[in-house]
Amino acid sequence: MIRLLQIEIKKALGFRAIWWLGLLYFAVIATMLFGVEAFINEVVTDAGKNLPISIPGVSLYSFPGVWHNLTFLASFLKIFMAIISIILITNEFSYKTIKQQVLHGLTRYELFWSKVILNLTISFFATAVIATIILILGFRNTEEITWAVFSGKFSFLIAYFYEVFAYLSFAFMIATLVHRSGFAIGILMLYAFIIDPVLDYKIPNDWGDFLPVTSIGHIIQLPNSQLMKLFGIEFQTIVAIRDILISGSWVIIFNSVVFWYLKKKDL
Amino acid sequence: MSIILETKSLTKHYGKLIAVNALDMTIKKGEVFGVLGPNGSGKTTTLGMILGVTHPKSGSFNWFEGKHGNNTRTKVGAIIESPIFYPYMTALDNLKIVAKIKKQDYSDIERVLRLVELWDRRKSPFKTFSLGMKQRLAIAAALVGNPEALILDEPTNGLDPQGIAEIRNLIKKISGEGVTIILASHLLDEVQKVCTHVMIMQKGNKLAAGRVDEILSDKHLLELKADDMGVLKQVLSEIPMVENIKEDRDKLIAEIKADSNAEDLNKILSKKGIYLSHLLAKEKSLEKFFLEITNKNHD
Numbered sequence: 366m367i368r369l370l371q372i373e374i375k376k377a378l379g380f381r382a383i384w385w386l387g388l389l390y391f392a393v394i395a396t397m398l399f400g401v402e403a404f405i406n407e408v409v410t411d412a413g414k415n416l417p418i419s420i421p422g423v424s425l426y427s428f429p430g431v432w433h434n435l436t437f438l439a440s441f442l443k444i445f446m447a448i449i450s451i452i453l454i455t456n457e458f459s460y461k462t463i464k465q466q467v468l469h470g471l472t473r474y475e476l477f478w479s480k481v482i483l484n485l486t487i488s489f490f491a492t493a494v495i496a497t498i499i500l501i502l503g504f505r506n507t508e509e510i511t512w513a514v515f516s517g518k519f520s521f522l523i524a525y526f527y528e529v530f531a532y533l534s535f536a537f538m539i540a541t542l543v544h545r546s547g548f549a550i551g552i553l554m555l556y557a558f559i560i561d562p563v564l565d566y567k568i569p570n571d572w573g574d575f576l577p578v579t580s581i582g583h584i585i586q587l588p589n590s591q592l593m594k595l596f597g598i599e600f601q602t603i604v605a606i607r608d609i610l611i612s613g614s615w616v617i618i619f620n621s622v623v624f625w626y627l628k629k630k631d632l
Numbered sequence: 633m634s635i636i637l638e639t640k641s642l643t644k645h646y647g648k649l650i651a652v653n654a655l656d657m658t659i660k661k662g663e664v665f666g667v668l669g670p671n672g673s674g675k676t677t678t679l680g681m682i683l684g685v686t687h688p689k690s691g692s693f694n695w696f697e698g699k700h701g702n703n704t705r706t707k708v709g710a711i712i713e714s715p716i717f718y719p720y721m722t723a724l725d726n727l728k729i730v731a732k733i734k735k736q737d738y739s740d741i742e743r744v745l746r747l748v749e750l751w752d753r754r755k756s757p758f759k760t761f762s763l764g765m766k767q768r769l770a771i772a773a774a775l776v777g778n779p780e781a782l783i784l785d786e787p788t789n790g791l792d793p794q795g796i797a798e799i800r801n802l803i804k805k806i807s808g809e810g811v812t813i814i815l816a817s818h819l820l821d822e823v824q825k826v827c828t829h830v831m832i833m834q835k836g837n838k839l840a841a842g843r844v845d846e847i848l849s850d851k852h853l854l855e856l857k858a859d860d861m862g863v864l865k866q867v868l869s870e871i872p873m874v875e876n877i878k879e880d881r882d883k884l885i886a887e888i889k890a891d892s893n894a895e896d897l898n899k900i901l902s903k904k905g906i907y908l909s910h911l912l913a914k915e916k917s918l919e920k921f922f923l924e925i926t927n928k929n930h931d
Contacts, residue, residue: 372732379721456718465716467685469733469773470705632685 369479373486377453386452390445391494397442398435398498402426426506429517431499433588436525439495440585443529444557446491447536448550450484454537455546464632477624484533492526521585524604528584531612534619535577541623577619580611633660635697636781636812637682642691644677644836651677653836654691659814659829661780664807666827666844667816668922674836675816676712679785683710696780706734709774710783715766719759723750723769726758727776736777744772748802764795771802781812788822800826820922824848832922848922854894856884857910867904873897883910 377383402425425434457463466476499522507514536553543549557578565573573579584604635658642655652674659665667675680686682693684705695704717726727741745751748768753761761769767787774782784803788796803826807813817823823830824844831841840847858864861884868874868886873896876887888897894913901908 368732368735372729375725375729375732376718376721379718379725381720460718461716462718464685464712466733468683468710468712469730470708471733472705473684629687631680631687 366478366482369475370482370486373453373479373483376456377483377486380453380456382452383449386445386449387490390442390449390491393445394439394442394494395498398438398495398502401438424506426502428503428507428510428514429519430588431503431506432518432521433585435499435502436495436521437585437588439491440525440528440582443491443532444554446487446529447532447553450487450533450536451540451549451553452546453483454480454540455544455549458544459546467632473628477627480537480623481620484530484537487533488526488530491529492522495525496522520604524584527609528581528612531581531584531616532578534616535581538619538622541626574608575611577612577615580608580615583608584612633662635659636661636663637693637695637814638697639678639682639693640691642678642681642693643689644674644681644686645689650836652681652688655836655838657831657838657841659781659812661812662807662810663829664803664813664815664827666823666830667814667833668818668820668823668830669816669833670818672835673818673833675818675833676785677836678833679710679712679783679814679816683708683712683783685712706736706777707780708783709776709779709781710785711767711770711774711787712783712785714789715770717758717766717769717773720757722755722757723761724754726769727773730773730776734777740776740778744775747775747805748772762795764791764798767791767795767799768802771799771806775806775811779811781814782806783814783816785816786818787815788817788819820848852888852890852893853914854886854888854897855880855910855912855914856886856908857882858906858908864901864906864908867901867906871897871900873900885914 405425425431457466463476467473471479503515504510535557536549539553540546540549543552561576561578565576565579567573568576574583637657637659639655639657642652643650644652655674655678667678669675677686681688682695696707700707717723718729721729723745724741727745728738731738731741742751745754748771750765750768750772753765758766758769771782771784771787774784787803788799791799800822803813803815815823815827827844829842830844830847832839832847856864856868861882865877865879865884868877868884873889873892874886875889878885878887886897894911898908898911
C-alpha cells in the first residue's frame with residue numbers, strides 16, 4: 366500500500382497543472398472562509414436596516430460551531446478536488462500508461478487500489494487544508510476554549526473527509542468510463558450541478574435523498590447557526606447515520622464499477 | 633533446456649474477427665524468438681495476452697514452467713507498440729516509477745540507463761527525447777529488475793537507419809547476457825538479422841515455426857540423389873558454390889550460393905562424371921509466401 370502511495374504521489378507532484386490547481390484551490394478557499402463572516406454580517410446588517418428588531422451579528426468562527434460551518438462551506442468546492450482526481454486518472458488513459466503499468470507487472474487489483482489511494486490522499490489534502498483554516502480561525506475567535514468546546518463538533522471534519530472521498534469516488538467512476546479529462550469533467554459538472562438537483566426537485570417525497578450527488582451533499586448540511594434559529598428553523602446538528610448509509614452505498618457502487626471495469630477490460 | 637513460455641490453444645476474438653486462433657508455441661531459454669507477420673496478423677494481440685493486458689477468449693499460457701508463481705510478471709520485461717512514459721517527467725523519475733512497480737531498488741536504474749546509453753540524459757523530460765531515445769528508454773524500463781525474458785513489439789518501427797542499427801545491436805547485447813527475447817516484427821529482414829527462432833503468423837494462425845536458418849534461409853536448397861551417394865557427397869564438398877551439405881534420409885540437401893542455380897550445379901557434376909538420378913530445387917515457399925502477404929499489405 367505504501368508502495369502504491371509513493372507511486373501515485375510521484376506521478377501527481379510531477380504534473381505541474383496539479384500544483385496550479387492546488388494553489389488556486391487554496392487561494393479560493395482561504396479567501397472564502399476568511400471573508401465569509403464579514404460578508405454575512407454585512408449582508409445581514411444591510412438587510413436588517415429597516416427592521417424594527419436588530420439582528421444579532423453572527424459568528425461562524427468560534428468552536429465548536431466552526432467545524433460545522435466551515436466544512437459546510439468548503440464542501441461546495443469539492444469539485445476542485447474532483448477535477449484534480451479526474452485529470453490524474455484520465456492522464457493514465459490518454460498517455461496509455463495504465464496499460465504500461467500492467468506491462469511492468471502491476472496487477473489489475475493494484476491498479477484499482479492505487480487510484481483509491483490517490484482519492485484518499487486528495488481527500489486527506491483537502492481535509493488538512495480546511496482543518497488548518499479552522500484551527501487558525503477557531504483559536505482566534507473563541508473566547509473560552511475548553512476541550513469540550515474545542516472538540517464538540519469535530520466529527521464534521523471527519524464527515525468532510527468522507528464527503529470529499531465519496532464525491533471523488535463518483536468522479537473516479539466517470540473518469541474511468543469516459544477516459545477523457547474534459548469530457549469527464551463536463552459530465553460530472555452537468556450531472557452534479559444540473560441533473561441531480563433537478564431530479565431531486567422533481568422526485569416526490571424523500572426519494573430524492575437517494576440520488577448520488579444529493580445524498581453526498583446531505584452528509585454535511587446547513588449549520589444550525591444563531592442566524593437560522595432566528596428564523597425558527599432547526600437545521601442539522603450532527604451527521605445523520607441515514608445520510609452516511611445512503612452515500613456509503615453509492616461509494617461502494619462507484620468503486621465496484623471501476624474495479625469490475627479494470628478487471629475485465631482489455632487495456 | 634528450460635522452457636520460458638508455453639501457450640496452448642491461445643485464442644482471442646474481437647467480435648467476429650478471430651485475432652488469434654488456437655495458438656500453440658514454445659519458447660526456450662536463450663532464444664531470440666521472432667514473431668513474424670504482416671500488420672494485423674495477431675502478433676500484438678498474442679503479446680498482449682501473454683502479458684495480461686488482453687484477456688484470452690480461451691486457451692492458456694504458462695511462464696517459466698510455473699516456477700516463479702505470482703512473481704512471474706516481474707521476471708518479464710515488455711514494451712508493446714510505442715514507448716510509453718509520463719511525458720512531463722524526466723527519464724530518471726519515470727524509471728523510478730517503473731522500479732517501484734517492479735518492487736526493485738533504485739540502484740538498478742543506473743545500470744539500465746548506462747546499458748542503453750541514456751545515463752547522461754537522465755534528467756531530461758521524456759517529451760524532449762527523440763524517437764530512438766524513447767525506444768531505448770523503453771528497453772531500459774523493461775530491463776529494470778533483471779528480467780529473464782524481454783518482449784519487444786516492433787522495436788525499430790519509425791526509426792532512422794542509425795536508430796535501427798542501435799536497437800538491433802542492443803538486442804544482441806541483451807541476448808548475449810542470457811536474456812531470452814521475444815521480438816514481434818513485420819520485417820522479414822529484421823527477424824533474419826536478429827532472431828534465432830521464428831514463428832510466422834497470418835490472420836491469427838501460426839503458419840510455421842522453427843529455426844530461422846531453416847525457415848527463412850536466403851540460400852538455394854537443392855535435393856540430390858545419385859547411385860553412389862558417398863562419391864556425390866565427396867564431389868559436392870569440393871565445389872565452391874556449395875556452401876553446406878546435409879543428409880536427409882536417402883537424399884542430400886545442398887545449400888548453394890544465392891547467385892547460382894540448379895542448372896549450374898548439374899553441369900559441374902556431369903563434367904565430373906556424376907549423373908544425378910534426382911535433382912530438385914526446393915521451393916522456399918514460406919519466404920515467398922511471406923513476402924507476398926507483406927507486399928500485399930504495403931500496396
